[in-house]
Amino acid sequence: GGKPLKADQLDLWISQLERHNLENIYNALNKYVAVNKFAPAPSDILDILMGDKYPTPEEAWNRLPKGENDGGYLSEQMREAWGACMDSLDRGDMVGARMAFIESYKKNVERARLSGEKAEFFYSSPTGLTIDQRMEVKHQKTLEAVAIGWLERDSTFVRQILAITSEKPAIALEDLT
Secondary structure, eight states: OOOOOOOHHHHHHHHHTSSOOOOHHHHHHHHHHHSSSSSSOOHHHHHHHTTOOOHHHHHHHHHHSSSSSOOOOEEEEHHHHHHHHHHHHHTTOOOHHHHHHHHHHHHHHHHHHHOOOOEEEEEOOOOSHHHHHHHHHHHHHHHHHHTTTTTTTTTHHHHHHHHTTTOOOOOOOGGGO
């Protein structure tokens, strides 16, 4: 910000960033100043260093599978917040559910960031669809999660999911007449 750091501020920066490689810190600082006008806080640089992929509360709520025909990827923090709003969802109170979800999600993400946890996503399958429909939803949601940066396209997990979900369905024994 154009102002020199005081000794106690420098100590804070060092204590927060000391577990990271100096070159990575330098690169993270460069990334930050390339897109921001204001001076960074240590948490801004840590987010870059840790590859912070936590969605914003609004995005997490919008991508949350809310019904039996919905599937999608969740983080553990989203799953916990989903539980916090389930009572409101069951009553059909979408406004109350959204408010409960967002408050719980913010706390969950803050707790995870403080403990240095990176966002990890897992798939929650719909229950009200046929197997073919579930496979199609999983395929589409996996592509969507890759597009928004939640999953790495080149990972073994994603390659396996896309290969499995794009295969022709097996013939069920009941179809052999």
